[in-house]
Amino acid sequence: MAEFTLGTMLGHVKQMAALARNERDEVWDRKLPMEELRGKTLLVLGIGASGGEIARLAKCFGMNVAGVNRSGKDAAGGDRIYSISQLSEILPKADFFVSVLPSTVETRFLLKKEHFAAMKDSAVFINIGRGDLVEEVLLSVLKTDQISHAYLDVFANEPLPKAHPFWKMENVTVTPHHSSITKNYLPRSFEIFKHNLHTYIKNNKDYINVIDLERGY
Incomplete structure (x- = not known):
């Protein structure tokens, strides 16, 4: 998830989508504006294990x-x-x-119109958590260009219906709940399961990724 997020941010500042279109259309355009991640500010909502790794990698690129x-x-x-x-x-x-x-219960539809109204019009929103954080509000925000772009990997209803406006919007990039899926995902998960199983058998308490059932994560 951390690499996916960094790749998304790098792709945005380096205009990778525009470069791909230019290649397809055989357009040689060296005036396409490029930016850097260095010096930009990243805000991580939910800075736990995954969010902390995103933060660590972002700081390697000189981000605040x-x-x-x-x-x-x-x-x-x-x-x-x-x-x-x-x-x-x-x-x-x-x-x-x-x-x-x-x-x-606490995070569903947490983000409101006023949150996006407070953001820069050049800001980019990336959601790799859960789609029910914001989806109903986000559509109107993007239709009125209150922010620059949204990269959405999760949705309240999945798969995202083919008729949904997000598919056709130029300031939205849709991916299919894919941010954590690599060939290493299951091996890592099994290692955690193995550790926790042995911990349980030995009646120890050093579990990894303990879930708080009351909080829901």
């Missing part, structure tokens, strides 16, 4: 990284951590806003 979690307590990777209640405070500074939040 802010994180948001439930409490605002320190978390690995972020230069500064904010609580959910402080989200609107940091949103105006974000060049890239990525959500890694799970779907819980």
